[in-house]
Amino acid sequence: MNAVPSATVLPDLTDPAFWAGDDSLPILRELRRRAPLWHLESATEGPLWCVLSHELAGEVLGDAARFSSEQGSLLGTGRDRAPAGAGKMMALTDPPRHRHLRNLVLPYFSKRKATELRGRVVELTRQVVHGALGAAETDFVRGISSTVPLTVMCELLGVPDEDQGHVVGMCDRAFLGDTPEERAEAHQQLLPYLFGIGLRRQGDPRDDLISSLVTHEVDGRRLPLDEALLNLDNILVGGVQTVRHTSSTAMLALTRHPDAWEAMREDGYDPELGVEELLRWTSVGLHVLRTARTDTELAGRRVRAGERVVVWTPAANRDETEFEEPDRLRLDRTPNRHLALGWGPHYCIGAPLARVELAALFGVLSEAAERVEVLRPPVPNRSLINFGLDSLDVRLHPRAGRG
Structure with a gap:
């Protein structure tokens, strides 16, 4: 990788190997200072406008x-495939x-619902963390960061x-399988299960997320079962993957910043601020994709209808014009208008x-563990969607x- 001072040409941001490099953020910082918007000709994705600020x-x-999600919200389908x-x-x-689809599931993900679930989340988290205390070795990704989100999502969905246990196992293999083939096979097993339970809930609705999607109407008609299934699958993936990747990469960051780890146990530590900083x-x-609806102007550049615009989240979340000392991990940072969970309607x-x-996990960890020792170099997952770790021993x- 070129040294940062000579970073005058945008590297291929669609190559996951770029994000695995230690110099990715310094390179983007230098490029962002030159211009907030760059044009990239990706070998796999075609022409893209890249937002760095x-x-x-x-x-x-x-x-x-101005910028639509209907042609895709993530890269990975190639140049022309919807x-x-x-x-x-x-x-x-x-x-x-x-908005109509969002309103169907919003009651299950509101602040009020999250507050109601806090006790259950803390209980589950304590079981997981205390079960790993003192063990000779634990894979943080498989053994700690995934367990609670999977269980909570099953309960919200209404899985009997x-x-x-069966559904958690399928999800575990779908998200954490050792090979792409194993992950694809597990996912293909999960979809028919969701389809079957959706059929049952149509005739016997209950107070759960599956029932809400398969029995309620959007635009005056009941949501077709295949569309309900697609949304359930998307919710399940999003509900697990974000927390899994954030918690494992945050844990690694805390082992590399022992002052931040100690700050979690100090009087006056605010876990809400701490979680926001770990997210940032x-x-x-890594990114969010949008497509220009009409010809428009962006940062003084002409973006034509149909052209794709990619917001690169790590670059925006290290923008020194928004964040003071953006390359410092400050668990008391405020304000903190990060974009790790998106922005706007989506x-x-x-x-x-x-x-x-996340607050439960790091709260329980900081109470129970004196320190977390990394036993061997972590293995990055090399994904362009959620860049995290495949393993953290x-x-x-x-x-x-x-103990």
Whole structure:
């Protein structure tokens, strides 16, 4: 990788290998200082407008009238293929349809609901963390960061108690399988299960997320079962992946910043501020894609209708014009208008629950563990969507009197 002072040409941001490099953020900082908007000819994705600044990111994400989600919200489908679920999934619709779909599931992800779930989340988190205390070795990704989000999502969906172990196992393999083939096979097993339970809930609705999607109406008609299934799958993936990747990469960051780890145990520490800073610092959702609806101007450049615009979240969340000392991990940072959970109409619907789960995890960890020792170099997942870790092997050293 070129040295930062000579970073005058935009590297291929669609190559996950770029994000695995230690110099990715310094390179983007230098490029952002030169211009907030760059044009990229990606070998896999074609021409893209790349947004690197916080202000410009907010402009794009906040204006659904100019920048649409219906042609795709993430890279990965290539140059010309529309993603599956376009116009049907909440993530791939624009207002007003997006708002109608969002309203169907909002009661299950509101701040009030997240507050109601806090006790359950803390209970589950204590079980997981205390089970790992003193063990010779634990994979933080598989053994700690995924367990609670998976269980909570199963409970919200309405998965019967007797099926939860089976569903958690399928999700575990779908998200954490060792090979792409194993992950794809598990996902193909999960979809028919959701379809079957959706059919049952149509005739026997209950107070759960599946029933809400398969029995309620959007635009005067009941949501087709296949569309309900697509949205359920999207909610399940989003509800698990964001917390899993954020918590594991945040844990790694805390082992590299022991002053921040100690700050979590100090009097006056505010876990809400701490979680926001961990979200900003990790920025695991690498990008958000939008498509220009009409010819428009962005940062003084002409963007034509149909051209794709990508907001690169880690770059926006290290913008020194928005964040003082952006390369410092400051758990008391305020204000903190990070974009790790999105911005505008598509702001992450699961944000309140994600915050509760992250606060619970690091609250329990900082109480129970004196330190977290990384046993071997972590393995990055090399994903362009959620850039996190495939494994993080650690030992939790109990605090005095524990373990």
